Amino acid sequence: MARNSTKFRAVILAGGSGERFWPLSTPENPKQFLDVFGGKSLIRQSVARLKRLVAPEDVFIVTSAALAAKTRRELPELPRGNIVGEPMRRDTGAAVALSAGLCGDGVMGVFSSDQLVRDVKGFQKAVKAAVALAEREEKIVTLGIKPTGPSTAFGYVDPKKGRFVEKPDEKTARGYLRKGYLWNAGMFIGRVSTFRSAFAKFAPGLAPLCGAPKVSRLKAVYEPLPRISFDYAVMEALSREGGVGVVPGDFGWDDVGGYGAFDRYYPHDASGNVSDGKCAIVDAHGLICVSKGPRVAVMGVDDLVVVATKDAVLVAHKSRAGELKKLVSMVQ
Amino acid sequence: MARNSTKFRAVILAGGSGERFWPLSTPENPKQFLDVFGGKSLIRQSVARLKRLVAPEDVFIVTSAALAAKTRRELPELPRGNIVGEPMRRDTGAAVALSAGLCGDGVMGVFSSDQLVRDVKGFQKAVKAAVALAEREEKIVTLGIKPTGPSTAFGYVDPKKGRFVEKPDEKTARGYLRKGYLWNAGMFIGRVSTFRSAFAKFAPGLAPLCGAPKVSRLKAVYEPLPRISFDYAVMEALSREGGVGVVPGDFGWDDVGGYGAFDRYYPHDASGNVSDGKCAIVDAHGLICVSKGPRVAVMGVDDLVVVATKDAVLVAHKSRAGELKKLVSMVQ
DSSP, rough: OTTTTOOEEEEEEOOOOOOOTTTBTTTTTTTHHHHHSSSSOOOHHHTTTTTTSSSSSGGGEEEEEEEEEEHHHHHHHOOOGGGGSSSSSOHHHHHHHHHHHHHHHHHEEEEEEEEEEEEEEHHHHHHHHHHHHHSSSEEEEEEEOOSEEEEEEEEEEEETTTTTEEOOOHHHHHHHHHHEEEEEEEEEEHHHHHHHHHHHHTTTTTEEEEEGGGGGGGGHHHHOOOOOOHIIIIHHHHHTTTTEEEEEEOOOOOOOOOOHHHHSOOOOTTOOOEEEEEEEESOSSEEOOOOOOOEEESSSOOOOEEESSSSEEEEEEEGGGGGGGHHHHOOO | OOTTTSOOEEEEEOOOOSSSTTTTSBBTBBBGGGGGSSSOOHHHHHHTTTTTTOOOOEEEEEEEHHHHHHHHOOOOSOGGGGGESSSOHHHHHHHHHHHHHHHHHEEEEEEEEOEESSOOOHHHHHHHHHHHHHHHHSSSEEEEEOOOOOOOOOOEEEETTEEOOOOOHHHHOOOOOHOOOOOEEEEEEEEHHHHHHHHHOOOTGGHHHHHHHGGGGGGHTTTTTTOHHHHIIHHHHHHTTEEEEEEEEEEEEOOOOOOOOHHHHOOOOOOOEESSEEEEEEOBBSSSEEEEESSEEEEOOEEEEEEOOOOOOEEHHHHHHHHHHHHHHHHH
């Protein structure tokens, strides 16, 4: 039985190390601040798509302490205190536990700050269905995304049994698709009390965060916390006990996981090149060329990602653009 | 008979449009100011290698008016008045005629500002031989460079007959090599009076410049001048009349004609990459990677020229690095 009066609050997780879009994204300007997809920053889009579901005063952002000020500047419509900086990185386990502490009671939803949704109405409909389900049943509900292919970049969820499985290899992923598994996109909705119980049972080390520690005490609380994702810490175990609900979603979700996204969201020229900013391209095909300042000239090359800021330049074969981590560690 | 008492003056032509090393070189910072080969700027090296041949007060620079101040800053040891800015570009014909005007009498040598010489002693020996020949005979003497291959980038000179031939196609170039032709490197030595007579006879339109017009009048004098190279205007015709002497030179001359020079003067890593500046290279081969500021990261690509300044970035296949003109015109 739905209790429509239950308060719904949303928490947007905004960590991010800024590697997959380096040098557009950096530790000081991670992916959620990129404004190259959809005109506004991804975090602004993430807040905007919750508009008819949650009032601004019920939207919380969990980010790093280092990014709290920048995040407040980006989202001036949110109360300053709703943007909380974690004193150190402790993965999503800690961030979701802190979210429960921030929300207090009612139903809470945890969302990402750096993903795209093409069909916002479809997204909102799915969230409403998840909230209704979470009100009816003491479950943590995940929005299961209809896969567009056998991705090995995401965990999957079996919508019939509510069972979580880890990121598969490609063969396994193909099997999951045949079985109708959905992508686990890291969007979780449930009663705050349900989250609290789940932490107490499966990740008691993180449970103190659910008690809404004062900001001044956060550092001391965080210091000893384990680095563990919410999926591993809670959802996988909970799903084995039947505590997970799944609301399927097919609303054009995209995790914007790397430069390939430019090929999906930008128009191509006659040679299959995509460009943004001051790019001159001669005798080249299949480029992704992005400049945030410098003039960029490319000639006689194919299938490259070329990205320039005033501080740094990336030149990589498209097939390698997913492996930026190693490269970024070398130049920073 | 050598007249050792004859005054020898040197003129270094320092025009340059800054295209072949774009974006390292630009119209405001053309090739002669590049300091990536040999540690000092090419123009400074060009002055330095004349050291035992000419006193600083007898070294003149003919550059553009726009570059005169920059050139004076680069070469503070030269008298300010020895650095003359042409009011407009009129090719080397005008520049050499102006040189004759600047030198007044004695023997003059015309040199380039943006070439490299590995064997400076060998160069000086050749210049001395050319000066001696110019004193003995009323000829314009060219330093004929021993070719390292059938280049199509240079004109050639037949050292036996003193005949100039234009830039050949490759097949013709191979023939020239078999015949013992040398490269015309644009270094000319002769009595000032010989230059004057040659201009009067073959390029009378340029002859007024030999009369040392005042700087204040240069613009009016230059305006109607034809755009023609000294080779075309004078040397080719003069060589047909037997007025050209040739002193062969084999002193490691290099016109540093483009990015390929990095492969000649920089050490290669185990993957055949050459780099200068903040370059991180992963799984790449045969790169020329140069940064004048930004951090540059390159991954999974071969045989590229990647060059970054704070203002501009070049990414080109090595085989295309000689065709920058088109590209540069698009981005400037």
